[in-house]
Amino acid sequence: MNKRNTRAFAFGILIAVIAFGTAYFLNKPEHTENRTIDENSAKKFLQAHGYTVLTNEEYTLLQQKDAKDQNENKEVKEEPAEKNTEQEEESQKVYQLTIESGMTPGEIASLLEKSSVIDQAADFGYYLEEYGYSKKIQLGTFELTHNMSYKEIAKIITKS
Incomplete structure (x- = not known):
């Protein structure tokens, strides 16, 4: 850039600042700062x-x-807590999930759905993929119940 271009650029910046400054100071705000709210x-x-x-x-x-x-x-x-203890014991039935080599997260999810541990195999499979549990699944036998959340089940089968 030469002197002439630099001066023209600086003059343009000056004009822009003057225009914005004038607009800022001449526009009155709709709400005054001294307004009291009852x-x-x-x-x-x-x-x-x-x-x-x-x-x-x-x-x-x-x-x-x-x-x-x-x-x-x-x-x-x-009062009804005594009556519900039998129901709770029945509802706490434990499912033994055995994960073998070569099983996919989808197969695991479908096994859990068939045993009524989870409601939707597709949702659980998506959860495993979404939160990165599908790559951390461990081999072995795990005890699960039907009232566990997806997060609890995922933590158990990944041992994390």
Whole structure:
């Protein structure tokens, strides 16, 4: 670049700064910084955007009512707990999964689906691929139950 090009470039930058500066200082903001927000306008604004506004007293009463409901639910849940122990023992049936050399993640997933450990073999196979477990599967026999999550099953069969 020669002097003339450099000066023309600098002059262009100067003109751009002047134009942006003028626009910045001459435009007045719609909201003034000294504007005060009263309680009613804030409440209306929040309600218009889908929020529920409570006073401190209403919030405290709501918390007390919620705590009372939870205590009642705990008392109710304690009684049938004795009846559910037999059901839980039945639902905790353990499935022995044996992974042999050459088995693919899809075959493993279909075995788990047939034994009702998982609901969808395709979803489990996708999970193994997505999170990188499919390349870490170990050979051996593993104990699994039907109420395990995909993550728990994957960690067991990859021993990670």
